[in-house]
Amino acid sequence: MSTAEISHGASSLADVGRxxxxxxxxxxxxxxFWAVALASVFLLPGRHLILAEIAILGxxxxxxxxxxxxxxxxxxxxxxxxxxxAYAAGLLAIHVVAEPVTGLVIAGLAAALLGxxxxxxxxxxxxxxxxxxxxxxxxxLKEIANQLAWLTGGADGLQGIVVAPVLGLFSFDITGxxxxxxxxxxxxxxxLVARRLVNSPFGLSLRAARDNPLxxxxxxxxxxxxLVAIYTIAAGxxxxxxxxxxxxTAFASMDVLSFERSAxxxxxxxxGGTGYLYGGPVGAILFKLMQDWLAGLTPQYWxxxxxxxxxxxxxxxxxxxxxWIGPVRAALRPIGAHLAARLQVxxxxxx
Amino acid sequence: MTAALETVGLQKRFGAVVATxxxxxxxERGARRAxxxxxxxxxxxxxxxxxxxxxxxxxxxxxxxxDITALPPHARVQLGMARTFQINQLFGELxxxxxxxxxxxxxxxRGMDWWRVVGSxxxxxxxxxxxxxxxxxxxxxxxxxxSLPYGKQRLLxxxxxxxxxxxxxxxxEPAAGVPExxxxxxxxxxxxxxxxxxxLLIEHDMDLVFSFAERISVLVNGMLFAEGSPExxxxxxxxxxxxxGDSVDG
Numbered sequence: 001m002s003t004a005e006i007s008h009g010a011s012s013l014a015d016v017g018r019x020x021x022x023x024x025x026x027x028x029x030x031x032x033f034w035a036v037a038l039a040s041v042f043l044l045p046g047r048h049l050i051l052a053e054i055a056i057l058g059x060x061x062x063x064x065x066x067x068x069x070x071x072x073x074x075x076x077x078x079x080x081x082x083x084x085x086a087y088a089a090g091l092l093a094i095h096v097v098a099e100p101v102t103g104l105v106i107a108g109l110a111a112a113l114l115g116x117x118x119x120x121x122x123x124x125x126x127x128x129x130x131x132x133x134x135x136x137x138x139x140x141l142k143e144i145a146n147q148l149a150w151l152t153g154g155a156d157g158l159q160g161i162v163v164a165p166v167l168g169l170f171s172f173d174i175t176g177x178x179x180x181x182x183x184x185x186x187x188x189x190x191x192l193v194a195r196r197l198v199n200s201p202f203g204l205s206l207r208a209a210r211d212n213p214l215x216x217x218x219x220x221x222x223x224x225x226x227l228v229a230i231y232t233i234a235a236g237x238x239x240x241x242x243x244x245x246x247x248x249t250a251f252a253s254m255d256v257l258s259f260e261r262s263a264x265x266x267x268x269x270x271x272g273g274t275g276y277l278y279g280g281p282v283g284a285i286l287f288k289l290m291q292d293w294l295a296g297l298t299p300q301y302w303x304x305x306x307x308x309x310x311x312x313x314x315x316x317x318x319x320x321x322x323x324w325i326g327p328v329r330a331a332l333r334p335i336g337a338h339l340a341a342r343l344q345v346x347x348x349x350x351x
Numbered sequence: 352m353t354a355a356l357e358t359v360g361l362q363k364r365f366g367a368v369v370a371t372x373x374x375x376x377x378x379e380r381g382a383r384r385a386x387x388x389x390x391x392x393x394x395x396x397x398x399x400x401x402x403x404x405x406x407x408x409x410x411x412x413x414x415x416x417x418d419i420t421a422l423p424p425h426a427r428v429q430l431g432m433a434r435t436f437q438i439n440q441l442f443g444e445l446x447x448x449x450x451x452x453x454x455x456x457x458x459x460x461r462g463m464d465w466w467r468v469v470g471s472x473x474x475x476x477x478x479x480x481x482x483x484x485x486x487x488x489x490x491x492x493x494x495x496x497x498s499l500p501y502g503k504q505r506l507l508x509x510x511x512x513x514x515x516x517x518x519x520x521x522x523x524e525p526a527a528g529v530p531e532x533x534x535x536x537x538x539x540x541x542x543x544x545x546x547x548x549x550x551l552l553i554e555h556d557m558d559l560v561f562s563f564a565e566r567i568s569v570l571v572n573g574m575l576f577a578e579g580s581p582e583x584x585x586x587x588x589x590x591x592x593x594x595x596g597d598s599v600d601g
Binding site: 199 | 426428450
């Protein structure tokens with residue numbers, strides 16, 4: 001075979017290997033993140049309802065991160081797949097199988113199929129076109145759900161969902177313990193899969209196509225096929241998140257397909273940060289806690305403050321906030337040392 | 352013997368403008384061909400037609416005798432054609448190691464592999480190491496490409512094309528804008544390409560053209576104006592009048 005082989009001047013192979021697998025290795029922060037998540041199961045039993053909501057939103061945002069953060073596909077209609085999965089899970093529970101894990105898998109596959117079919121619409125065009133197309137798909141789906149009231153319950157929502165115990169063993173309870181553990185495990189498993197995926201050659205090719213589609217195709221990457229693949233996977237993730245919501249609340253309403261849900265999702269991900277996988281979960285925590293805290297503080301104007309905070313966060317920028325931590329700590333150190341010295345002097349004087 | 356790369360009556364119109372006009376080129380296997388011509392002669396358009404970035408209005412492109420006119424760019428790469436760009440086209444957020452590793456795993460057909468970690472294959476790592484070393488990218492191999500100095504980016508641009516293990520390599524002004532210190536590096540690298548790789552070089556730098564090319568084609572107004580050995584082209588009064596001026600001694 002003819003090759004453009006170049007055989008000398010090799011640099012340290014160990015360095016190259018380390019450099020390639022660096023992002024795939026587990027960092028301390030990552031382990032801490034999941035340790036805290038696990039601890040919350042035992043330490044915050046009274047907060048499991050909101051924690052389950054956070055896990056679902058985190059998974060949903062992770063799904064958007066896969067297409068926005070890694071493939072550069074912006075979407076204002078990601079609720080289409082979330083809602084599709086939510087209704088699919090509800091209808092499955094009512095008509096076919098009440099066991100949640102089975103329902104989750106089927107709902108996820110159904111949403112992935114919808115994602116595959118609609119992916120061809122978002123392949124071409126600029127960001128603006130994609131915003132409009134994704135928005136349009138979600139609006140159409142919502143209207144279809146509205147019109148099929150005999151199936152979906154229309155504006156009244158899908159009622160009469162009875163969810164069987166998970167794997168026939170664990171029944172959902174009113175305190176949300178089982179719901180939270182169930183959602184957290186699903187989030188963790190799908191996170192692990194996503195983590196493998198983004199560190200694979202496939203994941204790398206997505207990032208390349210995001211940065212420069214012209215060059216990506218010039219090194220042999222069939223960009224369209226890759227985008228279809230990741231869009232399909234992300235839709236499946238969103239569908240599973242929607243199915244989790246239906247199963248843990250035993251209810252699905254038109255609201256799962258709403259524009260607000262898609263828009264909030266974009267906000268969640270941008271607050272948490274794109275392209276490092278934790279943006280979704282972290283953004284979901286910040287978003288829900290902020291919402292919860294501000295709603296308690298000012299029941300009437302909380303949305304104003306939520307909006308205000310998000311504008312600030314996005315304007316200042318996450319990177320800059322993280323950059324501030326170092327200098328702030330450095331600035332505090334002499335003050336701390338000074339205070340300690342003063343205290344010491346005062347203590348000595350008292351003796 | 353079929354030519355490694357051949358075009359038959361290739362034509363490209365942009366509205367009323369004919370950017371490529373009935374170009375029939377033939378490159379034998381292992382050819383060292385330079386394509387020269389004044390600005391606006393249609394050199395880059397020709398490369399875009401060869402690589403499939405643009406579709407010709409008429410005519411055919413043959414790679415090893417196979418008609419590839421209808422194939423998209425990535426399919427042509429998989430058949431062994433690679434190119435560099437006149438203006439760097441790189442992946443800003445990826446590091447040189449990732450960039451080259453990506454091209455190599457694509458070349459090995461592992462592009463849709465979504466389960467294994469990049470770099471779990473020792474063969475891939477070894478090949479990345481060779482290219483990183485050869486192109487003097489060791490010291491910046493972990494930095495995002497966007498932060499690299501221009502000269503290093505230029506080297507990565509060429510390393511990336513070579514990582515595709517092309518049988519036909521199209522170089523679009525590889526030395527453009529490269530500082531003098533790093534220019535020699537690029538010349539050496541190009542000269543060191545294996546003999547069986549067919550190279551088409553587009554270049555303004557006459558030193559590079561005359562030191563590298565075994566044959567030269569001259570493109571003027573989208574048409575092939577002349578073709579011959581460096582001596583013939585250097586000595587051709589028409590070519591000199593149109594393009595070279597009187598500053599170059601044939």
